[in-house]
Amino acid sequence: MGKIAFVFAGQGAQYTGMGQSLYACSPAAKEVFDRAEAIRPGTIRQCFEGDKETLGQTINTQPCLFTVDYACAAAAKEAGISPQGAAGFSLGEVAAVAYCGVLDFEAAFRLVCRRAELMDDCAKQNPGAMAAILRLTPEQVTDACEGFDAVFPVNYNSPQQTVVSGSAQQLDAYIEKVTALGGRAMKLPVSGGFHSPFMAQAAKGLASYMAGLEMAEPALPLYANYDAAPYCAVRAKELLALQVQSPVRWQKTVENMMAEGFDTFVEVGAGKTLCGLIRKIAPQAQVYQVENEQTLLAAGQALAGGERC
Structure with a gap:
């Protein structure tokens, strides 16, 4: 029996009402939303009621999706699904960093808010x-x-x-x-040319912001977008900054994780984009998603306690 990985959804997956059913059914998810709301008032309303235009603005998209990603992971863990590794796609990598303990939730949420501001500014300066x-x-x-x-x-x-x-x-x-x-x-429904030289100034600004942050070793193997290799604390700031202006090597990430024994992937967050990509990269992998009460129950029944369907 292979290993389970959580994969955290990225920007572009947002939709009105994301996370709302989990807020109602999962105490762990509700706690995440409430913590985000205390730091950035209005986050819950944007997730549950925000229209396409509001959610499509980078300064809103990123903190909202981070919250939903982390809440879905918390609900999955509460349901008995225990991952042995993680990766996140683009924005989702910051949620994965928080879940794996490289940063605590509050520090990671504030980081993603600053990331959103910097990338939004870059997008306006370099459309x-x-x-x-x-x-x-x-x-x-x-x-x-x-x-x-x-x-x-x-x-x-x-x-x-x-x-x-x-x-x-x-x-x-x-x-x-x-x-x-x-x-x-x-x-794609995004507001800038992300992961490219268009974002060079945002990467510099993010590196500057992170200078005062303490990064811990990940509690689980955590694979980076930048080079598809596992994180370590000493490189965490560099990887998070480089990621903003560099390609996401998702295919290589999944291939590397498969080679390390990960055969089951649970997409946590809005939508099922990563599920579709993983099926194309590794058809032999088992893929699940957790984004609402229905998918949480289905994944929990299949995977809680390490069982496979």
Whole structure:
């Protein structure tokens, strides 16, 4: 029997009402929401009632999704699901850092609020957008960037999906190019060109903010977006800063975790994007999600106590 990993959802998965059913049914989830609300009043209302426009603003998206991610993980743990490792996608990596004890909840939540401010400022100063490219290999997506000085491959999600960031002026032309090559492009509901050089100033600002923070060794193996390798306390600040302006190596992360004996992944947070990606990367893996009462019950019945369905 292999190991269970929690994987924390990233930006773009947000929707109105996320986390609300868990708030009602799980004391552990409710406590998380209440703690976030005490630090940043209005967080609960934005999660439960915020419209698409409100939740799509980076300064709101990131603290709200962090809260939902962590609350889902807390509810899963309360239900008896015990992970042996973790990873988070983009924003989700900060929630994973908190869950694994590298930072305590309050410090991590304040960090994600500052991260959101810095990335929002960068997005306004350097307008950009993101698009997922399907039906082309990562190599084809990367090669298609030739001739564009403001389009970058940024999320290596699966063998069939790579995300690019680009300027508003160049991204549409890039999409025309990949479409002609047989690819399909979907613009993402984000407000900037994340994980690219567009975010260089945000990375510097985040490094400066973290200078006064104490990072602990992770209580569980925690895999980094930047290099798909396990965290250690001495590199935690560097990894969190670099992540903002560097590609997310999600496919490699999942492959490395599979090689280390992780065969079951529980996506904690809004949506099921990571479930879909993991199924494409490792069809042999068992994949579950926890985002509401129904999925919590299903995952708990399958996995509590280490059992598999």
